Amino acid sequence: MIKAxxxxxxxxxxxxxxxRERKLNAILKPFGFTWKTFHPYWRQFYILRSAGKIKTDKNFENYIQRVTRKNIPVKAIIKNTIEWQFIPKEHIEVVKELKKKYKVGILSNYVEKWMxxxxxxxxxxxLFDALIVSSTVGERKPNAIIYYEALKSxxxxxxxxxxxxDEVSEDLVAASGLGMKTIWLNADWRGWWSKDDKKVLTIYxxxxxxxxxRELTSVIKSIK
Known part of the structure; x- marks a missing residue:
């Protein structure tokens, strides 16, 4: 029986x-970057920031500025990234409905301060009963530790x-391996990982x- x-x-x-991308391009243009050309720098240090290896936004900014050799305003990018996140009202209502019957938490590779x-x-x-975020746990999915922390919480x-x-290979396969039930949000938006997911879905x-x-309430009831 599902409890969480x-x-x-x-x-x-x-x-x-x-x-988001258009606005990021505007911030980066004076430094000779677009979001597409800057993203490889952002991603390598974001992974460390979201894994808790880089502890502060200031250090995050310092590392990127050192590697790019430009005074890119990383804190401004972080600020705008936070402001440009949108939580649909219907998502909040779905969680409120689920909480009538289940415990509900977030399990994410992200920076808890930003979240x-x-x-x-x-x-x-x-809104949530627990937030399990990689920057605080010190490990990112698919490491089993973060899933065990979620269950424990x-x-x-x-x-x-x-x-x-929404990520099959990085998120759901590991959860299934530990015995959790999994639901794939196959939304219209697909990220860089979609090619890997396509391969994984042939065997998983x-x-x-x-x-x-909106489909969650009825779908969860059908999972045994």
Missing amino acids: VFFDWGHVFATFSKD RQVMKNYKIEN LKVKAREAVFIA KPDAVIKNL
Whole structure:
């Protein structure tokens, strides 16, 4: 019996403004970058920041400036990244409905400080029963440690929990391996990982597939 529901954060519970890349390009243009050309620098240090290896935004900025040899305003990019995150009202309502029957948490590779600021902006600081975020745990998915921390936080066994995510290879396969139920959010937006997911889906099947979070309540009831 399902007792707990975990959501991934980015592109699942929270989404991004469609203008995000255009606005990032405007910030980066004076330094000779576009978001596409800057992203490899951002990503390598973002992984370390979200894994808790880089402890502060200031250090995050310093590392990127040192590697690019330009005074790119990384803190401004972080600020705008937070402000451009959008949480649909229907997503909040879905969580409220689920909480009538289940414990509900976030399980995400992200920076908890940034996540909490987004929640504060939307006045939903107390919406979830637990936040399990890689920057605080010190490990990113698919490391088993972060999944065990999630189960421990809501005091449930793996078979009693379901995880909703949009990344199959990085998120759902590991959850299934530990005994959790999995739901793939196969939304229209597909990230850089979609090529890997396509390969993995030839040998792995999640317990359910949805196109939007409105389907969750009925789908979870059908999972055994």
